[in-house]
Amino acid sequence: MMEEVWNMSLETWLAYWGDGWHIFLFLFCLLYLLIPGKKREKGDRRIFVGYTLVTLVIFFLPYTANVIANYCIGRTVYWRVLWLLPTTSVIAYACTKLCTSWKNAGFQMVFTALFLGIIVFTGTQVYVEGNYHVPDNQEKVSYEIKAIAELVREDAGDKKKKLVAPDSIATYIRIYAPDIRMPYGRSSRGASGEIAKQLHILLNQPQEQVEPAQVTDLASQARCNYLVVWMDEKGQEQEYESNGYSLLGMVDKYYIYKYSKS
Numbered sequence: 657m658m659e660e661v662w663n664m665s666l667e668t669w670l671a672y673w674g675d676g677w678h679i680f681l682f683l684f685c686l687l688y689l690l691i692p693g694k695k696r697e698k699g700d701r702r703i704f705v706g707y708t709l710v711t712l713v714i715f716f717l718p719y720t721a722n723v724i725a726n727y728c729i730g731r732t733v734y735w736r737v738l739w740l741l742p743t744t745s746v747i748a749y750a751c752t753k754l755c756t757s758w759k760n761a762g763f764q765m766v767f768t769a770l771f772l773g774i775i776v777f778t779g780t781q782v783y784v785e786g787n788y789h790v791p792d793n794q795e796k797v798s799y800e801i802k803a804i805a806e807l808v809r810e811d812a813g814d815k816k817k818k819l820v821a822p823d824s825i826a827t828y829i830r831i832y833a834p835d836i837r838m839p840y841g842r843s844s845r846g847a848s849g850e851i852a853k854q855l856h857i858l859l860n861q862p863q864e865q866v867e868p869a870q871v872t873d874l875a876s877q878a879r880c881n882y883l884v885v886w887m888d889e890k891g892q893e894q895e896y897e898s899n900g901y902s903l904l905g906m907v908d909k910y911y912i913y914k915y916s917k918s
Contacts, residue, residue, distance in 0.1 A: 658718040664731060665721045672735045677778035682743050685750030697753070704746050711740045730842065732823075747775070795832045801825055803907040805833035808882050811904060811914060820875050821884035822859045825910070839878045851877050863888055868895035872913075876900055881915040 673679040686708060689701045714720045715737050725734045751771040755764050793802055804825065808817055818837045821829060827842050840847035840856055847853045855874040858866055863886070875883045876899045883901055886909055887893060893911055897903060900917025 658722075661718040661722045661725070662716070664725065664734065665716050665718075668735050669715070669738070672738050676780060678743070678747075678775075681774060681778060682741075682747055685747050688750045688754065689746065700749070704742060704749060707742060708746065711737075793832065797828045797832045800907050800910060801828040801832050804884060804910060804912060805829055805836060807905050807907070807912055808836060809833065812881070815881075817882065818878075818880045819882040819884060820855060820859065820878065820880040822886055823856075824886065825884065836882075839880060849878075859885065863892070866892075868892055869898050872896055872899040872901045876915060876917070883913040883915070885911050885913070887911055 686705065689705050692698070714724075721734070724737060725731045729736060755767045755771065758764050758767065791797075792799075804821075808819060816837070817835065818839070819829065820826075820839055823842065826838060829836060830838065830841075839852040847856060851874055855871070855878055858871050858874065866885075868885075871885070872883065882904070883896070885896060888909060893903065896911065896913055900915050901913040902916050904912045904914040906912070
């Protein structure tokens, strides 16, 4: 268990920094702050270094990582813990101290230009074509989310809409269409009974491990009149047409089923 959590933390750490080099600049600045400086700077250095080390211990320690990832924010967004790292502040403070440690104005200008160049060339340009686009809805959700929600709304009309879907889209459907009810919240929080918890587990398993008849049975017991499943490969779409569910439509690889049993 602890090894699994450790591997998750390490994978999250590597994915968070990606191919960028700012991590090395951050670690270099952190090491610089460990070097004893002027007496009046000791307090600032201790705060930066101490806070950073505490954050890293919380992030990598399997016990705290397990609690945060599984009981607080969820594994899929565990990288958000790294937002607590004072990366920008440490780099700015250390670079400023290094530049101003030289009394000669010429040296200060050279080192300032050097550090600015390092920051620019080790980063990634984000203002490029493809990174930004004008959304077609104010909630800023993807086309698939909007299409699924509107399909359900159009079919249900003024009737009650209770839908169950995998975590990959459930949260965003709640954002776009709060009028569509669900049997549980993010990561099964607030699940209304054991049936809803089992349904959550099944819908978030790999496609080949899911038994369609069991999913539809639990969905009908949870009184969900709409069911959304994701299928990477065709072959199971007809198997979900059981226990009163029939195919309503498709959006990309998401299949939307409607409960129509009288």
